[in-house]
Amino acid sequence: MKERGPNTLAVHAGEVPDPVTGASAPNLVMSSTFALDEPVGFSINAFEGERPYIYTRWDNPTVRMLEEKLAALEGVEDCVAFGSGMAATAAVLLAGLKAGDHVVMSDVNYAGTAELARHTLPEYGIETTPVDTSDLSAVAAAMRPQTRMLWIETPANPILRLTDIAAVAAIAAAHEVPLAVDSTFATPIATQPLALGADFVVHSLTKYIGGHGDALGGAVLGSRERIEPLRTNPLVHFGGVISPFNAWLIARGAATLPIRMRAHEEGAKQVAAFLEDHPAVGRVNYPGLASHPQRALAERQMANCSGTLSFQVRGDGEALAARMAKQLEIIHYAVSLGHHRSLIYWIDTDAMMASSFHLEGDQLAGYQAFAGDGVFRLSVGLEDGQDLCRDLDRVLS
Numbered sequence: 001m002k003e004r005g006p007n008t009l010a011v012h013a014g015e016v017p018d019p020v021t022g023a024s025a026p027n028l029v030m031s032s033t034f035a036l037d038e039p040v041g042f043s044i045n046a047f048e049g050e051r052p053y054i055y056t057r058w059d060n061p062t063v064r065m066l067e068e069k070l071a072a073l074e075g076v077e078d079c080v081a082f083g084s085g086m087a088a089t090a091a092v093l094l095a096g097l098k099a100g101d102h103v104v105m106s107d108v109n110y111a112g113t114a115e116l117a118r119h120t121l122p123e124y125g126i127e128t129t130p131v132d133t134s135d136l137s138a139v140a141a142a143m144r145p146q147t148r149m150l151w152i153e154t155p156a157n158p159i160l161r162l163t164d165i166a167a168v169a170a171i172a173a174a175h176e177v178p179l180a181v182d183s184t185f186a187t188p189i190a191t192q193p194l195a196l197g198a199d200f201v202v203h204s205l206t207k208y209i210g211g212h213g214d215a216l217g218g219a220v221l222g223s224r225e226r227i228e229p230l231r232t233n234p235l236v237h238f239g240g241v242i243s244p245f246n247a248w249l250i251a252r253g254a255a256t257l258p259i260r261m262r263a264h265e266e267g268a269k270q271v272a273a274f275l276e277d278h279p280a281v282g283r284v285n286y287p288g289l290a291s292h293p294q295r296a297l298a299e300r301q302m303a304n305c306s307g308t309l310s311f312q313v314r315g316d317g318e319a320l321a322a323r324m325a326k327q328l329e330i331i332h333y334a335v336s337l338g339h340h341r342s343l344i345y346w347i348d349t350d351a352m353m354a355s356s357f358h359l360e361g362d363q364l365a366g367y368q369a370f371a372g373d374g375v376f377r378l379s380v381g382l383e384d385g386q387d388l389c390r391d392l393d394r395v396l397s
Contacts, residue, residue, distance in 0.1 A: 006073065006189060006258045014068030014251070028248045029061045044236050058236055062244040066251040070209070070219055073188040073254070074201060078227040080235055081219045081247060085184065085204025086112045087240030088218030092180050092200055093117070093149070095234045099125030102146040106133045107363050108161060109153035109182060110204075111356040117151075118358060130359070132366050133163040134294065136171065143175050150175075153182035154191075154301075158310050158347050158377040159370035160285040162294040165301060169197025178226070184208070184338075189261040190304040199226060207338030208306070211253035211260055215246040260340070263382050264307025270385035271378065271392070272309050280396040282312040285370050308337050310347075310375040313396070317374045321346035323395055324376075330383055330391045337379030342388055348374040 004012070015026045034053040041047060044058050053059055067079040082088040093116065097103060105117050107130035117128040129142045133152045143150075150172045154163040165181060172179035178199035183191055187208045193201045203209055205217030218240075220230055235241065265288065272286040284291070287298035288305035298305060313320055324344060325333040331342040349371050353359055359367055380388065 004072075009072045010069070010257050011255050013072035014065040026065050026248065026251065027062065028244060030244050032056045044232050056244065057239065057241050059231075060244050060247070062251075063242055063247040066217075066242075066247040066254070067219070069251055069254055070188075070203075070205075071221060073257070074194065074221045075188070075192050076194050076201070076221045076223070078224040079219055079221045080227050080231045081205070081217060081242045082235065083218065083240045083242045083246075084216045085110070085202070085206060085218035086116070087238070088202050088204070088220045089113050089182070090116060091230050091234035091238065091240065092202060092220055093121065093126075093151070094124075094238070095230055096149050096178065096180075097121070097124075097126045100146065101125075101148040102127045102129065102144050103149045103151060104129050104131055104139065104142045104147055105151040106153050106156060106163065107131055107359060108156040108159055108357065108367060109151075110157045110184070111352070113151075113153070113182065114356040118356075130357075130363065132161075132363055133168060134161055136164065136167050139168055140171050143171065143177075147175060147177055149177055149180060151180045151182070153184075155185040155287060155306070155308075157185065158375055159367065160185075160287060160292070160308070160310055161370060162287060162297050162301070164297055165191070165193050165196040165198060172199075173197065185306050185308055186302060187257065187261060187304075187306065189258050190302045190306055194222060196301070199223075205250045206336065208261065208264070209254050209257055209338075210250040211257065211338060211340060212249070213336065213339035213341065215249040215253075217242050217246050217250045260382065261304050261306065264338075264380060265304050267382070267385045267388065268305065268307040268309055268380040271380050271388050274385075274389040275309075275311050275392070278393070278396055280313055280315065282314050282372065283370075284311045285309060285375070307380040308377065309380070310371070310377045312372040312375055317346055317376065318348065320395070321376070327395050328391055330387055331378070337377070339379065340382045342381035342383055343379045345377050346374060347371070347377055350374075 071079040131142045152163045180200040181193035181198045184204045276284045286309035
């Protein structure tokens with residue numbers, strides 16, 4: 001499979017016809033436990049190397065099929081799936097850090113990640129320094145002797161700011177610490193962070209990879225040496241296990257990921273261009289636009305600019321959000337992103353600072369350069385672009 005293209009990998013990686021029935025589609029194995037041919041150890045730590053299926057919290061054939069498919073798409077050795085993107089994030093941070101350690105993290109990222117870093121990690125004696133990771137000098141200056149991990153998210157949620165993965169990976173390597181990249185917005189179709197020097201890549205499978213808004217999941221990918229400890233410790237002992245049914249749904253969604261990402265990008269470019277010319281819109285943040293301040297990096301680092309954008313409006317954003325929730329006919333006013341249907345949500349800057357980011361000074365100014373007083377995050381689905389533009393125009397106007 002290593003020599004196959006992304007469309008072929010998305011459909012076939014991890015899957016084989018059932019050897020008994022000949023079924024072409026992958027099986028859904030819902031069993032929580034498995035009958036064994038002989039007695040084996042009662043702890044996952046009793047095994048070295050390959051182990052049989054024993055208990056679904058440890059491993060499951062349907063989940064393993066998904067993990068192999070994702071590893072093939074990302075072009076890496078191994079993958080471990082979790083019950084949500086946050087479970088995957090927590091696994092990397094809590095397994096890789098201990099009391100007294102320090103992590104340098106993007107100052108703008110998924111709200112759950114930001115809150116985990118700022119509110120929860122300090123309770124475990126782990127210090128976090130939030131940094132604008134698009135500023136390489138700031139990243140280098142934030143590194144300390146106690147730093148044990150560097151964490152970035154690119155594109156960053158919700159402002160679509162980019163980070164140069166290869167350049168940040170060089171900083172991490174110079175300090176001999178692992179680099180973790182949340183690549184949920186990009187997906188393996190746009191960016192493969194490990195090929196650029198990262199050590200871990202994290203995905204919320206709930207978003208583009210699942211693609212249909214009907215299953216929660218998360219994944220961490222990397223070398224077998226780095227991933228196996230996550231399987232034998234955070235997965236088994238923290239218990240953030242993905243349901244086999246959700247794994248089956250997400251694998252079915254992943255089969256169309258390459259063609260969906262092409263369609264998401266096409267629609268997002270059309271909608272972003274429409275919004276950029278609309279008199280009610282002040283700014284559009286989308287890496288596929290020539291106006292994006294990091295367009296050159298997007299062209300170098302992203303093979304696909306994905307389907308999520310954000311935009312400022314010239315009037316009262318909160319009042320407009322209330323109208324959108326009642327008047328939009330095609331686009332759903334709802335959280336999340338990466339689904340086949342379009343979703344929009346108002347993200348107020350003051351509220352985000354109070355709840356999640358707590359930025360001040362230059363970092364706050366850097367956020368406001370993209371977001372102003374607030375942005376609408378729009379995840380462009382698979383509908384016709386002209387229909388989405390008409391739906392937005394009717395409410396914006």
